[in-house]
Amino acid sequence: MSVTITSVEVHDVRFPTAARGDGSDAINRGDYSATYVELGTDAGPTGAGFTFTNGRGNEITCAAVRALSHHVRGRTVEEIAAEPVAFWRSLSADVQLRWLGPEKGVIHMATGALVNAVWDLRATLAGKPMWRFLAELPTDDLVASVDFKHITDALTPDEAAAILDKGLIGSDGRLAELRQSGFASYTTSVGWLGYQDDKVRALTRQAYDDGWRAMKMKVGGPLADDLRRARIIRAEIGPDALLMMDANQVWDVDEAITAMTVLAEVDPYWIEEPTHADDILGHARIARAVDELTGGRCRVATGEVAANRVIFKQLLQAEAIGVMQIDACRVGGVNEVLAELLLAAKFGVPVCPHAGGVGLCEYVQHLAIFDYLRVGTDLDGRMIEYVDHLHEHFVDPVRTRGGRYLLPERPGYSAAMKPASIAEFRFPDGPAWR
Amino acid sequence: MSVTITSVEVHDVRFPTAARGDGSDAINRGDYSATYVELGTDAGPTGAGFTFTNGRGNEITCAAVRALSHHVRGRTVEEIAAEPVAFWRSLSADVQLRWLGPEKGVIHMATGALVNAVWDLRATLAGKPMWRFLAELPTDDLVASVDFKHITDALTPDEAAAILDKGLIGSDGRLAELRQSGFASYTTSVGWLGYQDDKVRALTRQAYDDGWRAMKMKVGGPLADDLRRARIIRAEIGPDALLMMDANQVWDVDEAITAMTVLAEVDPYWIEEPTHADDILGHARIARAVDELTGGRCRVATGEVAANRVIFKQLLQAEAIGVMQIDACRVGGVNEVLAELLLAAKFGVPVCPHAGGVGLCEYVQHLAIFDYLRVGTDLDGRMIEYVDHLHEHFVDPVRTRGGRYLLPERPGYSAAMKPASIAEFRFPDGPAWR
Numbered sequence: 001m002s003v004t005i006t007s008v009e010v011h012d013v014r015f016p017t018a019a020r021g022d023g024s025d026a027i028n029r030g031d032y033s034a035t036y037v038e039l040g041t042d043a044g045p046t047g048a049g050f051t052f053t054n055g056r057g058n059e060i061t062c063a064a065v066r067a068l069s070h071h072v073r074g075r076t077v078e079e080i081a082a083e084p085v086a087f088w089r090s091l092s093a094d095v096q097l098r099w100l101g102p103e104k105g106v107i108h109m110a111t112g113a114l115v116n117a118v119w120d121l122r123a124t125l126a127g128k129p130m131w132r133f134l135a136e137l138p139t140d141d142l143v144a145s146v147d148f149k150h151i152t153d154a155l156t157p158d159e160a161a162a163i164l165d166k167g168l169i170g171s172d173g174r175l176a177e178l179r180q181s182g183f184a185s186y187t188t189s190v191g192w193l194g195y196q197d198d199k200v201r202a203l204t205r206q207a208y209d210d211g212w213r214a215m216k217m218k219v220g221g222p223l224a225d226d227l228r229r230a231r232i233i234r235a236e237i238g239p240d241a242l243l244m245m246d247a248n249q250v251w252d253v254d255e256a257i258t259a260m261t262v263l264a265e266v267d268p269y270w271i272e273e274p275t276h277a278d279d280i281l282g283h284a285r286i287a288r289a290v291d292e293l294t295g296g297r298c299r300v301a302t303g304e305v306a307a308n309r310v311i312f313k314q315l316l317q318a319e320a321i322g323v324m325q326i327d328a329c330r331v332g333g334v335n336e337v338l339a340e341l342l343l344a345a346k347f348g349v350p351v352c353p354h355a356g357g358v359g360l361c362e363y364v365q366h367l368a369i370f371d372y373l374r375v376g377t378d379l380d381g382r383m384i385e386y387v388d389h390l391h392e393h394f395v396d397p398v399r400t401r402g403g404r405y406l407l408p409e410r411p412g413y414s415a416a417m418k419p420a421s422i423a424e425f426r427f428p429d430g431p432a433w434r
Numbered sequence: 435m436s437v438t439i440t441s442v443e444v445h446d447v448r449f450p451t452a453a454r455g456d457g458s459d460a461i462n463r464g465d466y467s468a469t470y471v472e473l474g475t476d477a478g479p480t481g482a483g484f485t486f487t488n489g490r491g492n493e494i495t496c497a498a499v500r501a502l503s504h505h506v507r508g509r510t511v512e513e514i515a516a517e518p519v520a521f522w523r524s525l526s527a528d529v530q531l532r533w534l535g536p537e538k539g540v541i542h543m544a545t546g547a548l549v550n551a552v553w554d555l556r557a558t559l560a561g562k563p564m565w566r567f568l569a570e571l572p573t574d575d576l577v578a579s580v581d582f583k584h585i586t587d588a589l590t591p592d593e594a595a596a597i598l599d600k601g602l603i604g605s606d607g608r609l610a611e612l613r614q615s616g617f618a619s620y621t622t623s624v625g626w627l628g629y630q631d632d633k634v635r636a637l638t639r640q641a642y643d644d645g646w647r648a649m650k651m652k653v654g655g656p657l658a659d660d661l662r663r664a665r666i667i668r669a670e671i672g673p674d675a676l677l678m679m680d681a682n683q684v685w686d687v688d689e690a691i692t693a694m695t696v697l698a699e700v701d702p703y704w705i706e707e708p709t710h711a712d713d714i715l716g717h718a719r720i721a722r723a724v725d726e727l728t729g730g731r732c733r734v735a736t737g738e739v740a741a742n743r744v745i746f747k748q749l750l751q752a753e754a755i756g757v758m759q760i761d762a763c764r765v766g767g768v769n770e771v772l773a774e775l776l777l778a779a780k781f782g783v784p785v786c787p788h789a790g791g792v793g794l795c796e797y798v799q800h801l802a803i804f805d806y807l808r809v810g811t812d813l814d815g816r817m818i819e820y821v822d823h824l825h826e827h828f829v830d831p832v833r834t835r836g837g838r839y840l841l842p843e844r845p846g847y848s849a850a851m852k853p854a855s856i857a858e859f860r861f862p863d864g865p866a867w868r
Contacts, residue, residue, distance in 0.1 A: 018530075029529040054533035060497045060540060067491050095463040096452075099488035102683070102711060102739060105539025106494060150710040153687040153719075249536070253587040276584040277536060278744045280714060281751055285587075305536060307741075310712045317715055 003077040003125060005047075007040035008069040008114070010062045013417065014055060014427040015358065015390055029194070030054030032390060033427070034358045035061040035110065036417060037117045039072065047121025048416040051109040051329040052357040058427065064110030067097060072114050077125060080118060084145040088115065088335045092147070104307035108332055115333025116363070120413035130413040131369035134334075135171065139164040142374075146339045147309075154313045160342045167374035174373050182404030183368055184214075184379065185386040186244065188356055191217030191229060200229055204236040211402030214242035214269070214383055220250035223259055230266040239267070244301070246272040253282040257289040264293050270301040270323050277305040283320035301325055304354035308332070309339040316347040323381070325354045328363035337367055341375045351376060356387035361398045362414035365405050393421035437511040437559060439481075441474035442503040442548070444496045447851065448489060448861040449792065449824055463628070464488030466824060467861070468792045469495040469544065470851060471551045473506065481555025482850040485543040485763040486791040492861065498544030501531060506548050511559060514552060518579040522549060522769045526581070538741035542766055549767025550797070554847035564847040565803035568768075569605065573598040576808075580773045581743075588747045594776045601808035608807050616838030617802055618648075618813065619820040620678065622790055625651030625663060634663055638670040645836030648676035648703070648817055654684035657693055664700040673701070678735070680706040687716040691723040698727050704735040704757050711739040717754035735759055738788035742766070743773040750781040757815070759788045762797035768847075771801055775809045785810060790821030795832045796848040799839050827855035 014033040033055050039047035053061055071090040080087045091111045092103055100107040123133035134142070143161050190203040200217075207215060217233055219226040226245075234243055245268045251259060256274035263271075271290060275282045287300040299322025306312055308331050315321045324344045326337055344351045351371055353364035361384070368384045376382065384405055391397035395416040399406040408414050425432045448467040467489050473481035487495055505524040514521045525545045526537055534541040557567035568576070577595050624637040634651075641649060651667055653660040660679075668677055679702045685693060690708035697705075705724060709716045721734040733756025740746055742765050749755045758778045760771055778785045785805055787798035795818070802818045810816065818839055825831035829850040833840040842848050859866045 030533065031530070055530040056528070057498070057501050057531045057534050057541065060494060060501055060534060063494045063497045064491070064540070067494055094490070096465070096489040097491045099464065099739075100491050100494060100540050100543070104712070104741065105541060106498070106534050107491065107539060109534070150683075150686055150713060150716075153716065249584075252584055276744045278538070278712075278741065279584060279748065281748045282584075282587060282744075305533075307538065307712065310710045310716075314713065314715045 001043070003041050003043040005039050005072055005075050005077070005118075005121070006042050008065075008073050009038040009040070010065045010069070011036040011038070011422050012058050012062045012427045013422055013425050014058055014433065015425055016432065017389070018055065032358045033058040034417070035065055035113055036422065037065055037113045039117045039121055041121065045121065045124050047117040047124065049113045049115070049117025049120055049329070049333070049413070050359060050415060051113040052360055053109070060106055061110050061113070064106050065113055068094065068110055068114055072118065077118070077122060081122065084335060085147050088147055088332060091115065092332050103310070103332065108308060109330055112329040112331055112333040115335060116329060116413060116415060119334040120415050124412040127411050129408050129410060130366035131373070131408070134366070134370040135373040142338060145335050146342065147335060148339070150310050151313050151339060151343065154317060155339070155343050155346050159346060163342055163345050164374060167377055170377070171373045174377065178369060178372065178407055182401060182406045183365065183372070183384055184382065185212070185384045185400065185403055185405055186214030186216055186242065187212045187403070188216045188246075188385055188387050190215050191233060193218045193221055197229065197232060201232050201236060204233050208237055208241070211404070213237075213240075213403065214244065216244040216246055216272070216385070218248065219245045219259070219263065220247040223262055226259070227262060227265065230263060234266040242269040244268060244270045244272060247274050249273045249276050251275050253279065253285055256286045260286070260290050260293060260298070264298065268298050270299050272301040272325070273304070274300060277302065278307070278311070280311070280314045280318050280320055283315060284318040287320050287322065299323055301352065303327060305330060309336050309343065312340050312343055316343055316349060321349060324349050324351045326351055326364070326367065327354045328360060328367060341367070341371050345375045350378070350381035352381070352383050353385060355385040356389065358390050359394060359415060359417070361386060361391065362394050362396070365398055365408060366413060369407065393417050435477070437475050437477040439473050439506055439509050439511070439552075439555070440476050442499075442507050443472040443474070444499045444503070445470040445472070445856050446492050446496045446861045447856055447859050448492055448867065449859055450866065451823070452489060466792045467492040468851070469499055469547055470856065471499055471547045473551045473555055475555065479555065479558050481551040481558065483547045483549070483551030483554055483763070483767070483847070484793060484849060485547040486794055487543070494540055495544050495547070498540050499547055502528065502544055502548055506552065511552075511556060515556065518769060519581045522581055522766060525549065526766050537744070537766065542742060543764055546763040546765055546767040549769060550763060550847060550849060553768040554849050558846040561845050563842050563844060564800035565807070565842070568800070568804040569807040576772060579769050580776065581769060582773070584744050585747050585773060585777065588751060589773075589777050589780050593780060597776055597779050598808060601811055604811070605807045608811065612803060612806065612841055616835060616840045617799065617806070617818055618816065619646070619818045619834065619837055619839055620648030620650055620676065621646045621837070622650045622680070622819055622821050624649050625667060627652045627655055631663065631666060635666050635670060638667050642671055642675070645838075647671075647837060648678065650678040650680055650706070650819070652682065653679045653693070653697065654681040657696055660693070661696060661699070664697060668700040676703040678702060678704045678706060681708050683707045683710050685709050687713070687719055690720045694720070694724050694732070695727060698732065702732050704733050706735040706759070707738070708734060711736065712741070712745070714745070714748045714752050714754055717749060718752040721754050721756065733757055735786065737761060739764060743770050743777065746774050746777055750777055750783060755783060758783050758785045760785055760798070760801065761788045762794060762801060775801070775805050779809045784812070784815035786815070786817050787819060789819035790823065792824050793828060793849060793851070795820060795825065796828050796830070799832055799842060800847060803841065827851050
């Protein structure tokens with residue numbers, strides 16, 4: 001039975017989070033928003049996808065989705081599944097729209113929203129949660145879903161196939177393990193820059209009591225403040241729990257090295273986004289310095305604004321990262337994330353997905369689980385970010401217990417938002433914004 | 435006297451060029467378009483700026499200009515001139531909109547259009563063409579216009595000041611030389627992929643007769659076709675004229691090296707965009723290979739879609755380019771181009787600006803002239819791209835003689851389009867599109 005995508009609807013959904021200081025870091029203070037896509041079909045089931053934005057400008061990504069939507073409307077799910085890279089390139093390499101990227105920023109985020117909605121639809125039609133849909137795809141189908149263009153110098157289709165074939169071995173056991181124990185996570189909710197010391201202390205204590213043994217704080221303010229807050233968290237969590245730091249790109253390369261010389265005191269597990277997201281050579285220099293400063297205890301992490309697989313390829317080639325933080329919807333959706341997971345496996349770097357925002361936890365849990373089952377096949381150093389915001393707006397919200405994600409079981413990519421939430425927070429005409 | 439920017443108008447202007455095969459290359463086939471910005475003031479004079487796009491999607495950059503325009507509307511020219519980096523960052527580091535880049539793609543192109551319009555207004559108010567306005571600014575004012583954020587590991591304000599101070603020496607003589615001889619250029623109009631062999635031969639012969647001694651062709655089609663077309667051009671222009679090649683990112687890294695092994699036969703002067711624009715390490719590998727293949731006769735050039743100064747910084751640090759091709763409006767306008775010119779001077783790499791499209795020739799002539807007068811101070815290896823399209827729509831179009839740009843003399847940045855052209859080609863309601 002053929003299923004045709006008959007409609008592509010875009011909603012500008014914004015949550016007024018800026019006023020509360022949630023999500024505040026060295027360079028972002030936003031109203032967490034989603035450029036939300038709904039695909040209608042002639043068969044009944046629908047597909048949902050989105051890209052996350054930070055408030056103002058969500059109308060720009062909505063415009064980009066509309067500009068790309070003719071590549072999706074009228075297509076059948078079967079023809080997309082038969083030639084996934086051809087479909088992906090119809091969006092990412094559109095002969096007129098590619099100029100607006102290429103493969104980066106607004107136009108690529110819009111590609112991600114649409115591509116993810118198609119994958120949500122495919123998994124929904126198959127009656128499987130996305131992680132299981134992907135994990136059960138034959139190696140050939142997974143390899144055929146990856147656009148190897150511009151990454152063959154680091155990863156060939158044959159190498160990808162070998163990784164995925166190897167991932168079949170023991171995957172039942174790994175799945176049983178996840179069903180029993182869930183997937184490790186860390187929390188970012190304790191240390192936003194907008195929070196006062198007392199709030200940081202109280203939230204850290206609460207998170208530790210709730211079972212979290214890995215906490216991330218924002219840095220990049222005055223160095224003395226960063227250190228004071230870091231000491232508070234370290235004092236609360238003891239020497240064994242992990243403390244990660246996130247500078248959100250605020251430092252220059254040499255500033256980052258200087259700052260880490262001071263912050264090394266509290267034994268950070270990673271420093272995230274120490275400098276500009278495009279600065280591969282800068283990250284590599286910082287990684288070497290931090291490795292030396294901490295005797296290998298601290299590593300560099302980045303990825304939430306890495307524009308595409310070509311940036312990740314280079315971060316790995318340059319040994320610039322010890323943790324790869326994929327994002328589900330800044331890049332061109334599931335197809336490009338597959339490339340990134342395979343690159344990480346090839347280079348032996350653990351993937352810890354970026355989450356938070358709107359619905360990013362819902363998305364990335366599927367990717368982390370699939371990565372463990374079929375690609376990375378290891379839990380060592382793997383954690384999913386967790387932020388306790390806005391899950392109530394999703395039809396199939398994440399569930400956690402004791403600092404661990406439980407496996408999602410409903411069909412699809414967990415991307416669908418509740419119609420009432422869309423109506424309430426639609427910008428600018430929803431009641432929340434009027 | 436204080437001048438306040440009272441209005442920011444955006445026009446979606448598109449020229450139906452796709453049908454003719456002009457501008458066709460390995461990955462782009464577009465309707466050359468401009469996201470055109472007009473600034474109104476309370477003093478009478480206006481400012482014009484634009485970013486170039488490739489047709490569809492021009493409405494997205496227009497939306498991005500609108501999203502950023504509140505940072506410009508209501509500001510005085512004096513306060514912008516007094517704190518140029520603060521003004522620039524109000525656009526490039528907006529706490530909500532930065533997420534859509536950062537500093538790349540749609541949102542950064544919109545920044546470029548607005549920033550350039552402000553510079554056009556400043557030069558217009560000063561009664562000087564942009565090149566002269568810039569060249570006559572004191573070193574301190576030029577340095578204060580550059581955002582050194584994320585590039586201090588390659589260029590410090592002190593180093594920039596030293597370059598600009600040195601540029602004062604002999605600048606009168608350099609200007610006299612330009613007034614007499616104009617600025618060297620090369621033409622890209624002879625070898626678009628959409629043209630047949632006979633058309634390529636005829637256009638090459640015509641260009642040679644018109645005085646051009648440097649021609650650029652598009653490559654990246656079937657290798658045999660590329661070689662055949664290259665031989666046609668080389669046969670027409672003889673061994674001494676320069677033949678440049680532009681692959682528009684179509685190759686993977688190893689493909690690029692293989693292709694250049696073949697194309698080296700026709701003695702190319704540079705290979706432009708041999709692979710993905712974000713692939714700094716890939717460009718560096720190709721540069722080493724091409725250098726070895728040709729005994730240093732051929733170099734790698736790139737930049738027309740380099741997203742920002744951080745990408746250019748790395749291309750220089752990695753020795754990935756022998757020619758730096760700045761674009762006037764993909765990056766954040768004049769302020770960021772200043773950073774790029776200074777980086778090129780620091781690393782001793784010649785700048786050959788990207789032009790063509792809509793109005794890019796008009797823009798970059800000012801930048802190349804300023805670069806010669808005050809920054810790079812050398813003509814060796816410097817050429818401005820020239821494409822003979824769409825100049826008739828500009829109030830102050832470029833003028834060339836014998837393959838050389840003549841100095842523009844009217845006040846401003848030559849960015850203003852004729853009102854009749856805007857009206858005719860405004861999308862979708864102009865007569866040309868109805």
